[in-house]
Amino acid sequence: MISREICKKVLQKAVSTGGDYAEIFAENTTKYNIAMIADKVDSISDAVIAGAAVRVYKGMRSVMASTVDTSEAGLLRCAEQAAEALGQGSAAMDIVLRERIFGDIHPIRTVPGSVGSKEKVEILKAGYFAAREYSNAITQVTGNLLDVDHNILVANTEELYTQDRQIRTWISLSAVAEINGETQTGSCNPGCRMGLEMFETVDPREVGIHAARQAVTMAGAGYCPAGVMPVAIDNGFGGVIFHEACGHSLEASSVAYGRSQFAGKLGQQIANEKVTAIDDGTIPNAWGSINIDDEGTPSRKNVLIENGVLKSYMIDKFNGRRMGMVSTGNARRESYAYTPTSRMTNTYIAPGTDRNEDIIASIEYGLYAKEMGGGSVNPVTGEFNFAVNEGYLIRNGKICEPVRGASLVGKGSEILRNIDMVGTQLDMGQGMCGSSSGSVPTNVGQPMIRVSSITVGGR
Amino acid sequence: MDFNGFKQIVIEKCAQLGIEEYELYYQSAASTSVSAFQHEINQFTGATEGGVCLRCIVDGKMGYASTEALTAQQAERIVEKAAENATVLESEEQVFLCEGGQTYIPLEEKKGAMPTTEEMINKVLATQEKLYAADPAVIDGCQTQGVAESCEIAIYNSKGLDLHSKTDLTGLVVVAVVTDGQEMANDYQIKLAQFDAIDADKLAAEAVRSAIAKLGGEVAPTGQYPVVFSPEAMSDLLQTYASVFSSRAAQKGLSKLAGKEGEKIASDAVTLVDDPFHPDAPMPRNFDAEGSPTYKKNLIENGVFKTLLYNLKTAAVDGRKTTGNASKAGYAGAVGISPFTLYLAAGELTEEQLLQKAGNGVYINSLGGLHAGANAVSGDFSLQSAGFMIENGRRTTAVKSFTVAGNFYELLQNITAVASNLELPGMAHFGSPSVLVEGLSIAGK
Structure with missing residues (x-):
């Protein structure tokens, strides 16, 4: 993408006003998305994203300048802009760049860009029409098949010069069902850090059926009652509870500035001792995985909470300076135009020892949240929310009728203590997580858990 | 190369391939952002991004491709x-491209130059100090950010359309973090205006006051209550449900407003307006993402549904004219539909009178998880909320960690009163006065 020689000159320029660290991040990304609605291929977007950013640190200050002009002159102008913003003065640093290859633990067998549109349309259609034909109650289906080929280069004044290629594939199907005038939706959105071989293990028809089944179930459901009750949250995307209730508050972007409910709590019991939580960007071919983060630090498996005790935060280089801690390989950015910061990768609650049937049987009256939607959190207070896309009432230890329109709200520090049963079967779900450094792919996951008491928003 | 050079190569390549109908959409933004933590500047960002999207009609279909790299090779690609x-x-x-030679409402020239980096740094540091000075409850974690952005859009097509617009935006964002020794709370405020026109004292005091008001709140009691939504909370709801006014959503069975023009869909108190030229909007637009002229319109007038929002394609499906609401999420996206500045028109009552009318209920000034807890197709919502109890017509105890649940289509019918305090928060894409809604479900303790 950009030669070592040019990187060297750009870094020299970047630190020319006294910066103590500089970095170049460049990317060249293609995104190809096929969209279907009303049984037809409706639109295709086909985009190349290309640009670079130069960052310079001086102590606790960080400056970033970005550009779409990745020529040598464009990059030098960008570095000059960053250097000038940092301050006046003149300084020089000996820049040595050694190329490093960290290796790729995510084999890709079919690079999506090497396959024609027709083949991709076939895959999308298989899922689309499986949803469409699931029931007469299905009134509309929308579908998207997205593939991303993200090539990054990172060079910095700590001698690093490296590149990585990140390929992802994602299918999303949403169905609308109408029963007796009541309209509800269902969706299913699996993704992998894989090429099109993803569809050898993920059958697009099952994705479509999943979405349609959920829409039909919910269209026939009554409203979820409101109140405080125990909730069993199933595995897979259910892990969004940890992502919102705790994960964001463990990111250095909140912790370093005291804007987190868990700042200063390392080594303390912050969760029920049944809870062990992990962020692991090294799971082969998982949606949230990375070989290196966007500062060039290799990704790793970080135990965040072990038996309820806070063990680690998720840290990037810049915020790590303020915390006096090293990067945990969690620096991420949507693109060169965003300033990277600490973000989650694949974050999950580790398997426990409770059987699913025991968790359900333990609840006299409560909610079984089979599928969760997205959520959000205020990391300062820990107040979070997330939506239940498919829920059922539990009476006398048995799963009963489906209920719609539920959401769960609470305070992270309280809810983590209320997770008092943890199942054995870990599964993950895929999402796009939005925060200050843009939208990045993340996995959430958990086995089935019981939250002994939480506010269920219904009507 | 620049956009014009790139455009010439595209024009030649289209001629070579026999493509007669095409459009180039160019968008570029240059932004500067300065942030302070504690008492000094800790982050500075100067970002330039943008790209070009080509749309062309081949055998009656509209193909898209886009790039950020303005090179000869990419132009051909x-x-x-x-x-x-x-x-x-x-x-x-x-599918259609916009005709050239149309008449556009001229935009008023905005006065004032963009701030220099030094001016931004000074304003940000001064505002940050105002946060600390506002109250002893203020702690580290507070942040002030100054933003200045110039955005350029150009649309050129084979039908003689050649449009260009450049808009500037400047503003301050403040985050106040406070503690009472037991717990922390925060609040953020955004003010978009020329830097010298921003009252930093007022902005900082408002953020600190709002943050302190959130400390020590109780959980609201579960039940059915009259609810007053603050201007900010109601604006958030309008934003979440804006897609129900899209003709595309209606044509595809994703909005319940399909075929409802002329019908009463809301209470008499509701008049909903879309205004591309609203004086509070930082980026007024006189052409939409296809190049059609834009204009101000009522979507709902005294409860009667007047029109959906259209672009060229959806207008043709319904046999009518576009409302000039074609939109794009970024330069590369497919042409969709969205309002410019959508707001609920002000009523007559003061907010105090609205609270008196509510009697006993809940005042909600903050909604969370709108991207997840609200469904635009069914209209159902169940949302994290915070605010105050209303007792005997007055705001009393602060309440938080509860949800409000209902249905947007029903809510429109159940707005029994609208106050006069119209506000357009944040980017001023959506706005509302305080509104009183009967019979919503609150889930708390």
Whole structure:
């Protein structure tokens, strides 16, 4: 993408006003998305994203300048802009760049860009029409098949010069069902850090059926009652509870500035001792995985909470300076135009020892949240929310009728203590997580858990 | 190369491939952002981004391809790719490019130059100090951010359209973090205006006051209550449900407003307006993402539904004219539909009178999880909320960690009163006065 020689000159320029660290991040990304609605291929977007950013640190200050002009002159102008913003003065640093290859633990067998549109349309259609034909109650289906080929280069004044290629594939199907005038939706959105071989293990028809089944179930459901009750949250995307209730508050972007409910709590019991939580960007071919983060630090498996005790935060280089801690390989950015910061990768609650049937049987009256939607959190207070896309009432230890329109709200520090049963079967779900450094792919996951008491928003 | 040079190569390549109908959409933004933590500047960002999207009609289908790299090679690539992508499309809906030679409402010249970096740093540091000075409850964690952005859009097409707009935006964002020794709370405030016109004292005091008001709140009691939504909370709801006013959503069975023009869909108190020229909007627009002229319109007038929002394609499906609401999420996205500045028109009552009318209920000034807890197709919502109890017509105890649940279509019918305090928070894309809604479900303790 950009030669070592040019990187060297750009870094020299970047630190020319006294910066103590500089970095170049460049990317060249293609995104190809096929969209279907009303049984037809409706639109295709086909985009190349290309640009670079130069960052310079001086102590606790960080400056970033970005550009779409990745020529040598464009990059030098960008570095000059960053250097000038940092301050006046003149300084020089000996820049040595050694190329490093960290290796790729995510084999890709079919690079999506090497396959024609027709083949991709076939895959999308298989899922689309499986949803469409699931029931007469299905009134509309929308579908998207997205593939991303993200090539990054990172060079910095700590001698690093490296590149990585990140390929992802994602299918999303949403169905609308109408029963007796009541309209509800269902969706299913699996993704992998894989090429099109993803569809050898993920059958697009099952994705479509999943979405349609959920829409039909919910269209026939009554409203979820409101109140405080125990909730069993199933595995897979259910892990969004940890992502919102705790994960964001463990990111250095909140912790370093005291804007987190868990700042200063390392080594303390912050969760029920049944809870062990992990962020692991090294799971082969998982949606949230990375070989290196966007500062060039290799990704790793970080135990965040072990038996309820806070063990680690998720840290990037810049915020790590303020915390006096090293990067945990969690620096991420949507693109060169965003300033990277600490973000989650694949974050999950580790398997426990409770059987699913025991968790359900333990609840006299409560909610079984089979599928969760997205959520959000205020990391300062820990107040979070997330939506239940498919829920059922539990009476006398048995799963009963489906209920719609539920959401769960609470305070992270309280809810983590209320997770008092943890199942054995870990599964993950895929999402796009939005925060200050843009939208990045993340996995959430958990086995089935019981939250002994939480506010269920219904009507 | 610049956009004009890139455009010439695209024009030649289209001629070579026999593509007669095409459009180039160019968008570029240059932004500067300065942030302070504790008492000094800790982050500075100067970002330039943007790109070009080519749309071309091949055999009646609209192909797209886009790039951020303005090179000769990419100019040729997007023509080839857009033409190739068109062949995969199946939709039989007729596609259109905007006709040239139309009349546009002139935009008022905005006065004032962009701030220099030094001016931004000074304003940000001064505002940050005002946060600390506002109250002893203020702690580290507070942040002030100054933003200045110039955005340029150009649309050129084979039908003689050649439009260009450049808009500037400047503003301050403040985050106040406070503690009472037991717990922390925060609040953020955004003010978009020329830097010298921003009252930093007022902005900082408002953020600190709002943050302190959130400390020590109780959980609201579960039940059915009259609810007063603050201007900010109601604006958030309007934003979440704006898509129900899209003709595309209606045509595809994703909005319950399909075929409801002329019908009463809301209470008499509701008049909903879309105004591309609203004086509070930082980026007024006189042409939409297809190049059609924009204009101000009522979507709902005294409860009667007047019109959906259209672009060229959806207007043709319904046999009518576009409302000039074509939109794009970024330069590369497919042309969709969205309002410019959508707001609920002000009523007559003061907010105090609205609270008196509510009697006993809940005042909600903050909603969370709108992207997840609200469904635009069914209209159902169940949302994290914070605010105050209303007792005997007055705001009393602060309440938080509860939800409000209902249905947007029903809510429109159940707005029994609208106050006069119209506000357009944040980017001023959406606005509302305080509104009183009967019979919503609150889930708390």
